[in-house]
Amino acid sequence: MADERGRFIEDVRRYAEAGERLADGIAEFNAMNAAALADLADGMSVTESFRIHDSAGWSRRISALLDEFEASRRVTRSSAAAVLVDEGRTITDVGRAFGVSHQLASRFARSGAAHGPGA
Numbered sequence: 001m002a003d004e005r006g007r008f009i010e011d012v013r014r015y016a017e018a019g020e021r022l023a024d025g026i027a028e029f030n031a032m033n034a035a036a037l038a039d040l041a042d043g044m045s046v047t048e049s050f051r052i053h054d055s056a057g058w059s060r061r062i063s064a065l066l067d068e069f070e071a072s073r074r075v076t077r078s079s080a081a082a083v084l085v086d087e088g089r090t091i092t093d094v095g096r097a098f099g100v101s102h103q104l105a106s107r108f109a110r111s112g113a114a115h116g117p118g119a
Contacts, residue, residue: 004086008079011072018065018072025065029058074111081108 036053040046050056081094089097095105 004079004083008076008083011076011079015069015072015076018069022065022069025062029062032058078108078111081105081111085109 032053036049039049039052077098081098084094084097085091091102091106091109094109095102098105098108100108
């Protein structure tokens, strides 16, 4: 159980870091959008605005940050489910803890167990 608990703590740290990167990226994205809107309001063409504000690059960056955050969230939920089960909680309890169905909670627990120390 100590190994799973330690893994969960590390997963939460990585999840928090991914959240910080996502929040920073969104803040930068919002600043870029504000500048782009000002340019558009001043008469700049959409083509020129997309080019100078690197619309394609921002799209890829935000998508990558969202993907990283979502992957981290899935890992953290799975490792949390494994710890909850180790602590004697039922799959129903795990589902209630996350506000998800019994079936999804079971999937979290199986996934967490599959990524444990002996997997």
